[in-house]
Amino acid sequence: MRFDIQVGASVRAVELKETSNGIEIQVDGAPLAADALRIGPQTVSILFEGTSHTFHWTRLDDGALWLGARGNEAQAEVQDPRQALTRHRAEQSGRVRLQAPMAGKVVRLLAAAGEAVQSGQGVLVLEAMKMQNEVRAPKSGVLAHLAVASGETVATGQLLAEIE
Amino acid sequence: MRKVLIANRGEIAVRLIRACRDLGLASVAVFSDADRAALHVQMADEALRLGPAPAAESYLDQRRVLEAARRSGADAIHPGYGFLSENSGFAAACRGAGVTFIGPTPESMAALGSKTAARRLASEHKIPILPGTVEAVRGAEEAARVAAEIGFPVMLKASAGGGGKGMRRVASAAELAPALALAAAEAGSAFGDSAVFLERAVDQPRHVEVQVFGDLHGHLAWLGERDCSVQRRHQKIIEESPAPRLSPATREAMGRAAVAAARAANYSSAGTVEFLVDAEEHFYFLEVNTRLQVEHPVTEMVTGLDLACLQIRIAQGEPLPFTQADVASRGHAFECRVYAEDPDNNFMPSPGTIRLLQPPSGPGVREDTGVYPGWTVPLDYDPLLSKLIVWGSDRHEAAARMRRALDEYQLAGIRNNLAFFRRVFADPAFLDGRTDTGYVARLLAQAPPPDSAAPPALVAAAAAIAAAASRPAPAAAATGISHWQRAARQEGLRG
Numbered sequence: 001m002r003f004d005i006q007v008g009a010s011v012r013a014v015e016l017k018e019t020s021n022g023i024e025i026q027v028d029g030a031p032l033a034a035d036a037l038r039i040g041p042q043t044v045s046i047l048f049e050g051t052s053h054t055f056h057w058t059r060l061d062d063g064a065l066w067l068g069a070r071g072n073e074a075q076a077e078v079q080d081p082r083q084a085l086t087r088h089r090a091e092q093s094g095r096v097r098l099q100a101p102m103a104g105k106v107v108r109l110l111a112a113a114g115e116a117v118q119s120g121q122g123v124l125v126l127e128a129m130k131m132q133n134e135v136r137a138p139k140s141g142v143l144a145h146l147a148v149a150s151g152e153t154v155a156t157g158q159l160l161a162e163i164e
Numbered sequence: 165m166r167k168v169l170i171a172n173r174g175e176i177a178v179r180l181i182r183a184c185r186d187l188g189l190a191s192v193a194v195f196s197d198a199d200r201a202a203l204h205v206q207m208a209d210e211a212l213r214l215g216p217a218p219a220a221e222s223y224l225d226q227r228r229v230l231e232a233a234r235r236s237g238a239d240a241i242h243p244g245y246g247f248l249s250e251n252s253g254f255a256a257a258c259r260g261a262g263v264t265f266i267g268p269t270p271e272s273m274a275a276l277g278s279k280t281a282a283r284r285l286a287s288e289h290k291i292p293i294l295p296g297t298v299e300a301v302r303g304a305e306e307a308a309r310v311a312a313e314i315g316f317p318v319m320l321k322a323s324a325g326g327g328g329k330g331m332r333r334v335a336s337a338a339e340l341a342p343a344l345a346l347a348a349a350e351a352g353s354a355f356g357d358s359a360v361f362l363e364r365a366v367d368q369p370r371h372v373e374v375q376v377f378g379d380l381h382g383h384l385a386w387l388g389e390r391d392c393s394v395q396r397r398h399q400k401i402i403e404e405s406p407a408p409r410l411s412p413a414t415r416e417a418m419g420r421a422a423v424a425a426a427r428a429a430n431y432s433s434a435g436t437v438e439f440l441v442d443a444e445e446h447f448y449f450l451e452v453n454t455r456l457q458v459e460h461p462v463t464e465m466v467t468g469l470d471l472a473c474l475q476i477r478i479a480q481g482e483p484l485p486f487t488q489a490d491v492a493s494r495g496h497a498f499e500c501r502v503y504a505e506d507p508d509n510n511f512m513p514s515p516g517t518i519r520l521l522q523p524p525s526g527p528g529v530r531e532d533t534g535v536y537p538g539w540t541v542p543l544d545y546d547p548l549l550s551k552l553i554v555w556g557s558d559r560h561e562a563a564a565r566m567r568r569a570l571d572e573y574q575l576a577g578i579r580n581n582l583a584f585f586r587r588v589f590a591d592p593a594f595l596d597g598r599t600d601t602g603y604v605a606r607l608l609a610q611a612p613p614p615d616s617a618a619p620p621a622l623v624a625a626a627a628a629i630a631a632a633a634s635r636p637a638p639a640a641a642a643t644g645i646s647h648w649q650r651a652a653r654q655e656g657l658r659g
Contacts, residue, residue: 058576
């Protein structure tokens with residue numbers, strides 16, 4: 001089985017082969033002198049250079065993998081190369097999508113569609129868990145599109161507005 | 165008293181169910197539709213539905229809570245913190261219904277319950293307060309006039325407030341009117357009372373509070389202090405006792421002032437007198453929280469007292485089982501509030517499902533939790549998941565134990581602030597006790613420490629193994645045998 005694993009900025013091709021002696025691992029084409037053992041439904045132990053590294057893992061709601069070692073954690077994505085390309089195109093267009101930083105309710109709009117906004121200026125007020133939070137423009141420009149109305153409930157990551 | 169209804173949810177409801185069990189009392193949980201599967205519902209002796217998810221129709225609905233008490237035959241109600249805990253009208257309604265309210269009397273609560281009432285009472289008893297409006301401001305014009313008199317920056321605070329909700333720091337006259345509107349709206353939404361007052365802002369103060377306890381026979385004592393300076397968004401995230409770098413003379417003076425404030429309000433049960441302490445160790449009375457605090461375990465760890473049990477015993481008419489001279493603080497305790505929030509995104513609440521949870525244990529470690537693996541943290545309430553509390557013989561040992569506990573703690577599926585706490589307990593300024601309310605911002609302005617995780621190739625290998633293991637398993641139906649059939653076959657085998 002081959003997986004493209006992205007952790008942080010770097011992507012590694014990992015090849016796994018289940019043998020009678022355990023799991024053989026290749027990273028970017030080179031064999032990894034490590035002995036991997038699944039020691040629980042969500043736990044794997046990797047013995048490398050005489051040291052055991054224990055990782056707990058779980059799948060997150062957005063599909064990413066969460067990995068926790070003692071005092072450390074990392075997120076990994078099993079990457080689809082097409083996704084990265086789409087993301088790159090969106091960045092070049094100069095249009096910035098303002099997404100809901102958390103699930104909540106839009107209690108007030110502070111700017112109207114078509115209005116010019118400054119970087120840092122409040123666009124709307126989002127209430128979640130009894131806290132009112134101003135969602136601010138990440139860059140100066142024109143509020144090209146306002147995707148929500150006052151009183152609307154939004155999910156984390158939902159598009160709120162676009163600034164051009 | 166035989167049966168106690170706990171009018172709360174989350175970790176504090178679980179904590180109070182445990183207190184009832186320790187005292188041989190039956191416990192009754194109440195829950196909203198969002199909490200149908202919550203931990204406190206599973207743990208109580210009985211659990212009654214209150215109503216829909218919005219707090220106003222469930223945990224804040226006095227009529228429904230009292231009806232649940234009547235239906236379950238509970239003869240006492242513990243309100244926990246938040247929700248109805250500081251509502252003197254509710255305490256009076258309990259009295260009217262013949263149910264013991266575990267907390268101060270409605271009269272004491274009314275005298276101290278709002279920050280403005282408490283400011284008036286403190287100034288009458290010569291307890292130092294910050295200059296500002298004693299009463300709530302009556303509009304933007306009055307706010308502008310008073311602010312101009314005392315000078316910017318000023319703080320706007322909800323009279324009915326707590327936990328930083330409805331609170332805003334205002335640096336200039338131009339920001340005052342919009343900030344007042346936001347603070348009033350937030351206060352109205354959180355407390356049903358949009359009254360806001362104004363006082364001089366002390367820049368980067370320390371936040372130190374004194375635990376007081378009284379019985380129904382006029383005995384009062386203070387049980388040491390807690391430093392709660394490490395805050396984000398005006399809400400505490402780390403508390404400790406004793407307060408670091410506080411002279412014994414100041415500590416003693418604060419304790420006496422706290423008892424004076426409590427005595428002036430004829431106080432009984434658990435209460436917390438909050439103070440701001442400036443760089444020169446001047447202290448200013450802020451307010452009295454007429455409830456058991458979130459951070460009460462810190463005091464429990466250093467005094468050896470169980471404050472929740474003590475509240476219940478005092479509500480039954482028992483006298484305080486100690487005098488001021490008997491109260492001793494031993495060692496040092498820290499508490500970290502584990503929240504479902506994102507430290508990389510201004511600590512925004514981040515609800516979701518807990519996929520993995522392995523809390524720490526070992527010497528000196530206590531975890532007061534309200535969650536379990538598989539629990540979905542609802543969007544409707546405060547996102548506190550659990551409190552991690554440690555004790556050590558001194559501050560150094562307690563900090564080392566907290567570091568160890570944080571390293572053992574595995575929590576995933578939702579964003580949380582554990583990694584942030586690991587950073588705090590590795591920070592030399594924090595370990596040196598140099599904290600104030602500006603501490604979190606200063607820490608975040610520094611470059612994050614380098615990642616000391618395992619070699620990247622190992623992390624990638626572990627991720628690949630996890631990816632291979634977490635691919636969707638073939639559905640049970642595909643095997644041609646349903647779970648029901650399999651269960652029936654196993655039943656048959658058991659004979």
